[in-house]
Amino acid sequence: MTEDVHDIRLRVNGIQHTARVPARRLLSDCLRHDLGLTGTHVGCEHGVCGACTVLVDGRPVRSCLMLAVSAAQHADITTVEGLAAADGTPHPVQQAFAECHALQCGFCTPGFLTLVAAYLRDNPDPGEDDAREAVTGNLCRCTGYQNIVAAVLRAAEITRGQDGVPRARPPAEEGRVPEAGGGRP
Numbered sequence: 725m726t727e728d729v730h731d732i733r734l735r736v737n738g739i740q741h742t743a744r745v746p747a748r749r750l751l752s753d754c755l756r757h758d759l760g761l762t763g764t765h766v767g768c769e770h771g772v773c774g775a776c777t778v779l780v781d782g783r784p785v786r787s788c789l790m791l792a793v794s795a796a797q798h799a800d801i802t803t804v805e806g807l808a809a810a811d812g813t814p815h816p817v818q819q820a821f822a823e824c825h826a827l828q829c830g831f832c833t834p835g836f837l838t839l840v841a842a843y844l845r846d847n848p849d850p851g852e853d854d855a856r857e858a859v860t861g862n863l864c865r866c867t868g869y870q871n872i873v874a875a876v877l878r879a880a881e882i883t884r885g886q887d888g889v890p891r892a893r894p895p896a897e898e899g900r901v902p903e904a905g906g907g908r909p
């Protein structure tokens with residue numbers, strides 16, 4: 725039996741793409757295999773790990789749980805490749821993850837970056853408990869989460885600095901980055 729294929733249009737990171745996909749093609753697979761955007765990672769492929777998180781119309785979505793044909797009905801998709809500014813300046817969340825050493829193998833990182841970027845847009849001044857809660861649905865096998873939480877707070881500082889509020893020192897200088905390791909957030 726032949727499988728139905730669909731010609732779809734996806735606007736990803738501001739660029740219009742076309743693809744011919746089977747009806748059951750996952751958005752995560754479409755991004756990676758049809759569009760070549762391999763920054764989106766696939767871990768569990770059933771909605772648990774969050775590695776595949778992208779922004780659909782600005783909201784975090786697990787792209788392994790959305791069909792590409794469904795995604796085509798939305799206006800805009802942002803992957804990790806689309807977070808940096810057009811001139812290559814890293815997104816504040818990317819800068820913060822680098823400053824705070826919030827990644828080790830990096831497999832989970834694209835999902836955290838997109839998730840946190842959307843979170844801070846709606847919650848620009850989180851406390852530590854808020855930051856911990858924000859990332860609790862994404863899994864990281866390496867970092868112990870402490871530096872990821874620090875990076876969320878640091879990204880908020882950087883973002884507020886861009887809005888004219890004086891930038892705080894990096895968390896490491898303030899002694900706020902705990903030892904690596906530990907349990908879930």
Ligand code: FES
Pocket residue numbers: 765766767768769770771772773774775776777786787788789
């Ligand atoms: S790969 Fe999508 S949630 Fe794990």
Ligand code: FES
Pocket residue numbers: 826827828829830831832833863864865866867
């Ligand atoms: S840095 Fe390795 S899984 Fe998170």
